[in-house]
Amino acid sequence: MTENTALCSPATAEEFAAEADRLLEFTRAAAVRGGFGWLGDDGQVVERDLQLWITCRMTHVCALGHLLGHPGFLELVEHGVDALGKTFHDSTNDGWYAAISPDGRHPTARDKEAYAHSFVILAGSSAQLCEAPGSDDLLASALAVHDRYFWDDEVGMSRESFTADWRREETYRGMNANMHTVEAFLAAGDVTGDERWHERAGRIVTRAIDGFARDNGWRIPEHFTPDWEPLLEHNRDEPAHPFRPYGATIGHALEWSRLTLATATTLGGPEWDWATPAAVALTERAIADGWAVDGTDGFVYTTDWSGAPVVPARMHWVLTEALGAAWALQHATGEARWSAEFERWWAYAKAHLLDRVGGSWYAELAPDNTPAAGTWSGKPDTYHAVQAMLLPRLPLTPSFASALAARA
Incomplete structure (x- = not known):
């Protein structure tokens, strides 16, 4: 496919390119011993455990930086691959630890999480396109681990998490982990040429969107029993949870819209005729429920099942996924x-989310669009924002890193 030149004005496209460069410069400071750290408001690493999902996402971002031609980013990709191959990898049980001590010396959270493991696949896919040493083995291992432990072929969805030794499985299923597994499988299929990963992405999307979302008025159930029965009241007492909030998550509807269209375009065929109307319905529902519903611009974080706001904070990642949905x-x-x-939405981001002093984007805003930290503190990573800033120059498929590699 060709670039979507009608998406935005030339001036906006130039702004996106400049903002991508600014975000990539902000990314450099995250590299620490053992992986990539959690960045604070000032762009310096915060003294806290190193998270697998952050190290993976920043390795992916650095791969995007290298594929864009930024000097020094190949070394950062290599740093990430090395950390994933050594520090985070569980050489006894296989898979990757969820967290490592701030000094990068020992694991502090040993559970094996599908959410974070999906990002190992994404990091490995992007690093392989950079020809980073060890990336071939990283991607092959990540796919093998997912195939062995997380993929449930009977239902066509991913399991959620296990203890370190894989012997005990969490009695929960989550849509967030499956959404990022779709992203990872699309990337892996693009890089390896193995259609199995694209087809698995298609199975997840079909059940999640043509099934659960359609059946629930396009408000996507997020939490489930092991038998995939929706748990609509899950975490009602912890509505602002960063990964498992109660109710419908506006940003996920927007993210699923883009991923649904990318999956449909990748697989093709009349059996995907439902995808575009579904993506439109998801996005229209997200706008109706989430945009400026309390009288102030911005998307609320979550709503209840009637569409009423529950957590009115504005998360930066939700806005980036709104851009992605509109693009798709x-x-x-x-x-x-x-x-x-x-x-x-770009005008809103420029007015409220871009931090011109401290760098990057504010992770969270209060309902009055001032910086807040109710759910997120600091600026943990640049994954969502960097990907959004690449949109005007990319086609809908293949995935981000593959599309950039094809341009080189």
């Missing part, structure tokens, strides 16, 4: 309204 829908439909939404 403009590709799929050619309708000018999505370009208009794209420009509107």
